[in-house]
Amino acid sequence: MVRLDIIGLARGSIEAARWTDGRPGRLDVTTEAFDWVAVLDDDAFDRHAPARRHPECPERLAAARDGLRAALPASSQRRLAVRDATVAELERVHSRAHLSAMSAALDGRFRSLDADTYVSPGSRDAAFRAAGAAAVLGDALARGEVRRGFGLLRPPGHHAERDRAMGFCLFNNVAVAASSARAAGARRVAVVDWDVHHGNGTQQIFESDPSVLFISLHQWPLYPGTGAPEDIGRGPAVGTTANLALPPGSGPEDYAHAFRVVVRPLLASFGADVLLVSAGYDAHVRDPLGAMRLDAATYGAMASELAAAADALGHGKVGFILEGGYDLQALEASVSETVRGATGATQSLPDGRPSPAAAAAVESTRRALEPHHALLARPLR
Numbered sequence: 001m002v003r004l005d006i007i008g009l010a011r012g013s014i015e016a017a018r019w020t021d022g023r024p025g026r027l028d029v030t031t032e033a034f035d036w037v038a039v040l041d042d043d044a045f046d047r048h049a050p051a052r053r054h055p056e057c058p059e060r061l062a063a064a065r066d067g068l069r070a071a072l073p074a075s076s077q078r079r080l081a082v083r084d085a086t087v088a089e090l091e092r093v094h095s096r097a098h099l100s101a102m103s104a105a106l107d108g109r110f111r112s113l114d115a116d117t118y119v120s121p122g123s124r125d126a127a128f129r130a131a132g133a134a135a136v137l138g139d140a141l142a143r144g145e146v147r148r149g150f151g152l153l154r155p156p157g158h159h160a161e162r163d164r165a166m167g168f169c170l171f172n173n174v175a176v177a178a179s180s181a182r183a184a185g186a187r188r189v190a191v192v193d194w195d196v197h198h199g200n201g202t203q204q205i206f207e208s209d210p211s212v213l214f215i216s217l218h219q220w221p222l223y224p225g226t227g228a229p230e231d232i233g234r235g236p237a238v239g240t241t242a243n244l245a246l247p248p249g250s251g252p253e254d255y256a257h258a259f260r261v262v263v264r265p266l267l268a269s270f271g272a273d274v275l276l277v278s279a280g281y282d283a284h285v286r287d288p289l290g291a292m293r294l295d296a297a298t299y300g301a302m303a304s305e306l307a308a309a310a311d312a313l314g315h316g317k318v319g320f321i322l323e324g325g326y327d328l329q330a331l332e333a334s335v336s337e338t339v340r341g342a343t344g345a346t347q348s349l350p351d352g353r354p355s356p357a358a359a360a361a362v363e364s365t366r367r368a369l370e371p372h373h374a375l376l377a378r379p380l381r
């Protein structure tokens, strides 16, 4: 039988094809995957607003929206309808006690839940809508309706634990997205968290769940103090938590090294049906809360790397969910580069040598996980 072999792909269009009997062929097929990005956004996210100056403020979302628009013309954006999360969706990742506590706390008044975490009159709508948008994204990815998505969500979520709001986070949006993807048929979901802070909530929610791989790249030491390389999951899920606890001052070469030695082989080894990204931008060199040295281009390169990993798994499904990032200029530029990197403007991670301290941190993680993933069992380059 003579078949048509596709021999070249660029930006989702088949550029060249050849019949297996040698005749040249041509197909002008444009797959929809790379031509549009699902965008999840809602006015409610602006109404979570602090009573006084706070780094987690609505202006962040305006900057992120500007960044997304700069990278993606309106014709390449598909707005997905968002809605509030249901109790059932929230209860997949949070305890009933947490939902009761949040319902009581979100009573239309300004309050401080802890030294960092506020709620405001608009927070109830924002929190339920952000988690609902995450559920919509996870569901659409799992069903194959979306292959690239970006949730411009506030409040952020990755510090929220099963039982507790903390670190500016009320509900764990990315965890809701992951569990919704599972409920919609994804057998395995990977979450990569590149926020400068450890995603303690996401780790805690999934640390005993072998169907969710959680990989965090974070500054160590830093708030909230969790995320040691030795934390690799519990019980049946040993090997499905990876913590890259990088030293302050880590830059593009250090993140590139972590991707090459741990993130890339781990994603290939785990074989997720859906990839989610806790996309925080506070490891940017300008960020006031972190002490890392990333630039916008590195976020683009990491996004490109993760999109390529998802493509290599045969489905190309990647959903980005906004977490932190507190310098508005850095946030805007980095969201732009993320979207470009995820939609085909391939950017490579830098080749330079990592610092000795970062290389040692990455090696700790590799060594902890090596017994559980054959692809990690190779010497450090």
Ligand SMILES: [Zn+2]
Pocket (backbone or CB within 6 Å): 195, 196, 197, 280, 282, 323, 324, 325
């Ligand atoms: Zn953060």
